[in-house]
Amino acid sequence: MARILVVEDNxxxxxxxxxxxxxxxxxxRPVTDSRLALDAAKDFRPNLVITDIQLPYISGLELIRAIRQxxxxxDVPIMAVTAYAGQGDDDRIRAAGAQAYVSKPISVARFVQEVSALLPKEASVA
Structure with missing residues (x-):
């Protein structure tokens, strides 16, 4: 079982x-306030972080950079999720430190596939 931190305001x-x-x-573990996400990650010690990019207070890109520091x-894998996929977003998200990027509305199959691909093998076994 993997511990996955989900940062999303919706x-x-x-x-x-x-x-x-x-x-x-x-x-x-859900976190709806991005200002609490870094402390939640420190406490929860996730195997994966999934974060929205368009968050109030602290953007997903800022959060990704903070986690990387x-x-x-x-070294925790990060998957970014955003409804506002535009030209260059993939590059910006990966440059901030995310390993994967899924656009909303999500494809359930793609979401699950990306999560499985990012998890360490020992954590992905249910």
């Missing part, structure tokens, strides 16, 4: 993501 999306992750045997979290 209640429907957080429910969908957490339900999908739980259905695949993972422990999903944090000892103990710097």
């Amino acid at each position: 209640a429907l999306n957080i429910k969908l993501f957490c339900d999908l992750l739980a259905a695949h045997g993972h422990d999903a 944090e000892p103990g979290l710097a």
